[in-house]
Amino acid sequence: MRKPTNWSEYQSDPNSFLSKHLFLNLVIKAYLNLLENVNLDKPINILEFGAGTGYTNKCLSKNLDVKKITLVDFNKKMLNLSKQTLSDIPSEKEFVEGDFFKVALSEQYDIVHSQGVIEHFEPEKRRELLARHFNSTKPGGYCIVYSPTPTKSYKFFRKAAEILKLWNFPDEVPLDKDTIIKEMESLGFKTLKVNYFWRYFLTEVGILFQRKEFI
Numbered sequence: 001m002r003k004p005t006n007w008s009e010y011q012s013d014p015n016s017f018l019s020k021h022l023f024l025n026l027v028i029k030a031y032l033n034l035l036e037n038v039n040l041d042k043p044i045n046i047l048e049f050g051a052g053t054g055y056t057n058k059c060l061s062k063n064l065d066v067k068k069i070t071l072v073d074f075n076k077k078m079l080n081l082s083k084q085t086l087s088d089i090p091s092e093k094e095f096v097e098g099d100f101f102k103v104a105l106s107e108q109y110d111i112v113h114s115q116g117v118i119e120h121f122e123p124e125k126r127r128e129l130l131a132r133h134f135n136s137t138k139p140g141g142y143c144i145v146y147s148p149t150p151t152k153s154y155k156f157f158r159k160a161a162e163i164l165k166l167w168n169f170p171d172e173v174p175l176d177k178d179t180i181i182k183e184m185e186s187l188g189f190k191t192l193k194v195n196y197f198w199r200y201f202l203t204e205v206g207i208l209f210q211r212k213e214f215i
Contacts, residue, residue: 002171005120007075027115027146028059030197034144034208035064037193043067044110047136049100049129050117051075054082060111061089068092070109074099100129108138115146116204118180120171127183134187137211143189148174149196149205157202177205188212 043065048057051073060066069091073079079095086093096103112133118126130145137143148154154174161167181191189209196205 002122004171005169008077024055026197028056030195030206031056031060031144032063033195034193034206038142040064040110046070047109047112049114049133051078051082052115054085056115058085058089061091066091068094070094070096072096072098072100072103100132105136108141109136110138110141111144112137113144118145119147119173119175130183131187134189134211139211139213141211143209143211144206145180146204146206147180148172149176149203150174151203153200154203177207180207184209
């Protein structure tokens with residue numbers, strides 16, 4: 001049994017120089033790269049599992065025609081941070097506090113995404129969470145998943161952080177892209193594109209999927 005990460009102790013200011021330029025801007029650049037050839041010709045609804053700082057959704061709303069943003073998280077602190085970040089966004093916003101596996105979601109979405117979430121769960125629960133991604137995506141809609149992946153640079157910098165007692169994510173297990181793709185395709189997604197950010201640091205792999213119209 002993994003020791004869970006204490007997200008209430010997670011410190012992140014989306015407006016700080018380091019947060020924006022060393023992490024968040026790279027994340028949104030990677031997201032937009034995945035979506036660059038996707039045809040979204042009408043106002044869309046977006047769902048994110050794991051609210052984070054809200055910055056990714058803020059940037060997506062500035063680059064896409066977003067009607068509604070829904071964020072799901074069990075941690076009130078992270079939801080409150082997201083509310084602050086998204087306060088000036090005109091899109092309709094819904095903040096759902098609760099367990100990823102238990103919250104009732106009454107609709108399906110054009111884009112469902114998560115970044116830095118699925119790697120914190122044991123394999124059985126991870127697959128259950130990915131199934132929630134699938135069930136929340138409209139037929140023909142899109143899903144983006146980002147996860148740390150075990151490159152040499154990831155292993156090196158994580159080990160260094162652990163030695164220096166700076167590593168605060170004890171339940172994080174990096175996932176290779178083939179594992180994610182296999183589990184997502186078994187649900188009824190097709191893989192469209194793969195990219196990476198922080199390739200020479202704590203590397204994350206991102207994958208764009210589309211839910212098949214018919215399974």
